Amino acid sequence: MERHHCAPLKPVAGEQHWPGPQQSPLVYTVGEVAVRLKVSAGTVRNMIDHGQLYALRLNVRRIVIPKWAVDDLVGRPSAITPLPTCREQGPTRTRPGDAPASTVTRTAR
Numbered sequence: 001m002e003r004h005h006c007a008p009l010k011p012v013a014g015e016q017h018w019p020g021p022q023q024s025p026l027v028y029t030v031g032e033v034a035v036r037l038k039v040s041a042g043t044v045r046n047m048i049d050h051g052q053l054y055a056l057r058l059n060v061r062r063i064v065i066p067k068w069a070v071d072d073l074v075g076r077p078s079a080i081t082p083l084p085t086c087r088e089q090g091p092t093r094t095r096p097g098d099a100p101a102s103t104v105t106r107t108a109r
Contacts, residue, residue: 024067025067026066026067027056027064027065027066027067028064028065028066028067028070029063029064029065030044030045030048030055030063030065033053033065033070036070037070037073037074044065045063047073048063048065052073053065053069053070053073054066054069054072055069
């Protein structure tokens with residue numbers, strides 16, 4: 001019996017095909033989102049559990065995050081206040097039980 005080899009398929013104009021590596025994916029895995037946000041996979045899972053990031057559970061172990069959810073998270077304004085610079089006087093931190101800074105005196109040794 002003789003084997004015949006088929007030529008590679010040529011794309012047809014107007015036909016939709018599976019996205020290749022040059023196109024951005026529609027969904028990301030937890031690991032891919034973690035790399036993109038520069039956090040751990042556990043942090044991404046916590047964000048999903050707390051409702052900060054939308055995700056779909058496809059089965060018991062498979063979680064995917066839509067591209068729009070990641071884009072929405074990255075574009076969302078942050079609730080974190082900026083740290084004061086050296087020139088600005090930021091609030092002082094005290095531990096419970098510490099005396100206020102104005103009443104603390106140092107004794108010479």
